[in-house]
Every structure is written in C-alpha cells, then in structure tokens.
Amino acid sequence: MAFLPYLLALALAITTASSSSFTITASLIGSSLNGQIINAGGGAFYLGLAAPSTYCPTQIKPHCPEGTSTVLVGMMGQSGIGAMSVMVPGGQQVYVHEYGALGFTQAHSAFIPPGSFLAGFNSKTIPASISEPSRQVISWKAPDASTEGILACPDIPDYMIGIATHQIYARTPKFNLTDCVVLEGLLPSLLPVGPPTVWQYT
Numbered sequence: 001m002a003f004l005p006y007l008l009a010l011a012l013a014i015t016t017a018s019s020s021s022f023t024i025t026a027s028l029i030g031s032s033l034n035g036q037i038i039n040a041g042g043g044a045f046y047l048g049l050a051a052p053s054t055y056c057p058t059q060i061k062p063h064c065p066e067g068t069s070t071v072l073v074g075m076m077g078q079s080g081i082g083a084m085s086v087m088v089p090g091g092q093q094v095y096v097h098e099y100g101a102l103g104f105t106q107a108h109s110a111f112i113p114p115g116s117f118l119a120g121f122n123s124k125t126i127p128a129s130i131s132e133p134s135r136q137v138i139s140w141k142a143p144d145a146s147t148e149g150i151l152a153c154p155d156i157p158d159y160m161i162g163i164a165t166h167q168i169y170a171r172t173p174k175f176n177l178t179d180c181v182v183l184e185g186l187l188p189s190l191l192p193v194g195p196p197t198v199w200q201y202t
C-alpha cells in the first residue's frame, strides 16, 4: 500500500496543473480593447481573431477535441514560463521574441528563435479604482529588469489584415514599435478542471 500516497500525490499534481488553465483577454479599463479576447494564430497572439487556428492530424480524427478558444497554462507561477494547453505530445511552449512578439512553438518542435525569452511572465496586481475592483493580470519583465509590460500593436502581418486588429507584444529591451497601446496586462479567466480542448495550435 506504500504506493497509494504517491498515486494520490501524483493525481493531485495533475489536477493542480490542469486546474490552472485559462483564457486571456486584454486588460485596460476605459479602453475599447479592454475585455477583447486574445487568440492564437500563425504562431502569435492577436486581438480581433474570431477563433484560434488549430490543427487535428488525420490519424487522430475524429478523436480530437474541438475547442474553439485559446487556452494557456502557467505564466503566473515562480518559473515565469507558460505553455499552450494542448494534447499534442511535447506540448507547445509560449515565448517572447527578442523584438517583443509573443509566440508559441510549433507542435513536435522545441525551436525558439535565437534571442527569444522563455521566462519572464508574472502575475501583477492592478489596484482597485473607483469603478473597478483590484485584479490580477499577467505581465512580463525582462531578465535584467530593464523593460517590462504587455502591449497591443496595430502593426500586424499582411496575412492577418482584415481578420485581426492588434498583435500582442511584451516590452523587451529590443522592442521598437511606437504606435502600440500599453495594456495593464493579460487578464486570465480560469477554466474548470479538464483535459486540453484542442490537439494543437498553429
């Protein structure tokens, strides 16, 4: 019976991990961007997308979950790292490109562009105002603490024009865009405990 406490601990660890999955919206009280859903697409994160881009391999169909939201895990813990909530073996890591664009790794690949940051995400408290209660948002800080913050930028790739409005960035030391909206952060909405709702994001 010695293994029983171990199994219980394991079950608890798994439950705890999966209980922290969440969707994210832009947080900026008083802005038209506040509350807008952030979706994954083309290896990056956007406002304005109706749904994330996802993929289910033909060998797995029809067993893929058919989730239509962008679900993440981590980002608010000590490690400062985050990932997409996916079923694909190996998972998909969230990272910050050296010029600030938030991205995530492709399935079956650990490739991260040189100069990118894997960690640096954190949980930040936005104090209460007259109209709003205080809230916890996800932010990002450079390893040397020289820059920080999350931004929504209207400079989007050509293939996103007409379907997305803003791309999500972190203020890295090399971030160089000037027409962005500085967000308070990414507001997480925790989801009920359960398995990932997509196979992989693309």
Ligand SMILES: *[C@@H]1O[C@H](CO)[C@@H](O)[C@H](O)[C@H]1NC(C)=O
Pocket (backbone or CB within 6 Å): 099, 175, 176, 177
């Ligand atoms: C500015 O940032 C973009 C990415 O957003 C990058 O492609 C470009 O090389 C950067 N320019 C300079 C001068 O660093």
